Amino acid sequence: MFILCVTIERGPKMKPKVIVYKKVDQEVLDFIQETCEVVSFEKLDSDTYPRFFQELKDAQGLLGSGLKINKELLDQAPQLKIVSNFSVGYDNLDIAELSARGIMATNTPDVLNDTVADTMFGLLLATARRMPEMDQLVKNGQWKTMIGEELYGVDVHHKVLGIIGMGGVGKAIAKRAHFGFDMPILYHNRSRNEEAEELFGATYCSLEDLLKQSDFVCLMTPLTPATENLMGKREFDLMKKTAIFINGSRGKTVDEEALVEALKTGEILAAGLDVFVQEPVQPDHPLLSLKNVVTLPHIGSAVYETRKKMAMLAAKNLVTGLQGETPPNLIK
Numbered sequence: 001m002f003i004l005c006v007t008i009e010r011g012p013k014m015k016p017k018v019i020v021y022k023k024v025d026q027e028v029l030d031f032i033q034e035t036c037e038v039v040s041f042e043k044l045d046s047d048t049y050p051r052f053f054q055e056l057k058d059a060q061g062l063l064g065s066g067l068k069i070n071k072e073l074l075d076q077a078p079q080l081k082i083v084s085n086f087s088v089g090y091d092n093l094d095i096a097e098l099s100a101r102g103i104m105a106t107n108t109p110d111v112l113n114d115t116v117a118d119t120m121f122g123l124l125l126a127t128a129r130r131m132p133e134m135d136q137l138v139k140n141g142q143w144k145t146m147i148g149e150e151l152y153g154v155d156v157h158h159k160v161l162g163i164i165g166m167g168g169v170g171k172a173i174a175k176r177a178h179f180g181f182d183m184p185i186l187y188h189n190r191s192r193n194e195e196a197e198e199l200f201g202a203t204y205c206s207l208e209d210l211l212k213q214s215d216f217v218c219l220m221t222p223l224t225p226a227t228e229n230l231m232g233k234r235e236f237d238l239m240k241k242t243a244i245f246i247n248g249s250r251g252k253t254v255d256e257e258a259l260v261e262a263l264k265t266g267e268i269l270a271a272g273l274d275v276f277v278q279e280p281v282q283p284d285h286p287l288l289s290l291k292n293v294v295t296l297p298h299i300g301s302a303v304y305e306t307r308k309k310m311a312m313l314a315a316k317n318l319v320t321g322l323q324g325e326t327p328p329n330l331i332k
């Protein structure tokens with residue numbers, strides 16, 4: 001019998017194509033490029049969207065932040081295997097739609113906890129002691145004499161801090177409050193966080209009790225259907241008139257109209273906000289005209305070292321997923 005043997009020459013294995021739609025260090029791009037073909041965009045805007053959607057057609061991975069990953073976008077990305085979100089919050093991802101299509105989703109928890117907690121504590125202190133207002137007074141040449149009672153702030157140390165959302169960031173805030181400022185801590189989650197209770201003496205309580213008893217209320221939950229508008233008129237009414245509200249979660253966890261009203265009528269003393277329903281917040285937003293509001297442009301994790309750690313973690317998630325393994329921060 002005559003047997004014909006044919007050897008099929010295989011070319012080098014094609015690298016999967018990924019789109020990185022956020023500016024990351026060359027070191028991070030180099031790491032991804034070892035195993036993937038990378039198309040990168042420093043930002044997405046009206047100029048770059050057409051090419052982004054073109055590239056999406058055969059992309060297997062996405063890495064970036066903020067972009068809404070929903071059904072409409074996924075319909076344009078039939079080869080997609082993984083979405084690596086460059087942030088811990090992932091309310092921009094339609095997780096049900098991704099799961100239904102068998103596409104993995106990952107985020108970047110933990111590496112940013114201390115940085116975000118520093119930001120939130122800074123915001124809390126700045127709001128309590130009216131620092132941006134004082135800064136403006138000095139720079140405007142209005143510091144003519146020692147300031148009077150009308151410009152006094154309120155103490156932070158030994159005051160009761162209520163944390164709604166005692167997770168990674170919440171615990172890092174509690175650590176600062178407990179060891180640095182001798183603050184009794186109340187917290188509210190759907191489940192108990194025994195570590196925070198043991199390490200920082202935090203006391204679990206209902207949302208209602210937390211709002212009634214806290215001098216500072218710090219909101220640090222993810223944005224989910226259950227937390228959307230978590231803080232509304234009823235909740236601000238429950239807070240002490242002397243209390244300060246800090247939001248580091250997402251803008252939509254707060255009913256901004258109710259917050260404006262509470263701040264105007266003196267239902268609460270002041271607010272420190274890193275996040276807004278619409279970002280960037282419009283300059284004519286009523287919150288921005290209030291003296292008792294301190295604002296930041298969503299800078300919780302915005303320091304170079306931390307953003308680099310987040311980028312590398314996002315890159316590892318992406319590459320691991322595309323290699324057929326379980327990424328370290330798979331969202332389940």
Ligand SMILES: NC(=O)C1=CN([C@@H]2O[C@H](COP(=O)(O)OP(=O)(O)OC[C@H]3O[C@@H](n4cnc5c(N)ncnc54)[C@H](OP(=O)(O)O)[C@@H]3O)[C@@H](O)[C@H]2O)C=CC1
Nearest residue numbers: 089165166167168169189190191221222226248249300301
């Ligand atoms: N401003 C900024 O730059 C930043 C903002 N963030 C925001 O903060 C959020 C939290 O981050 P992180 O601490 O890492 O996340 P974690 O998942 O570690 O913690 C979230 C906490 O919120 C609690 N939680 C969730 N749902 C509810 C609910 N319905 N009611 C009460 N508590 C709830 C969880 O506890 P349980 O499950 O028991 O309810 C958990 O303790 C992010 O999702 C993001 O939106 C994060 C980093 C930076």
Ligand SMILES: O=CC(=O)O
Nearest residue numbers: 087088089300301
């Ligand atoms: O808002 C930032 C995040 O990491 O989530």
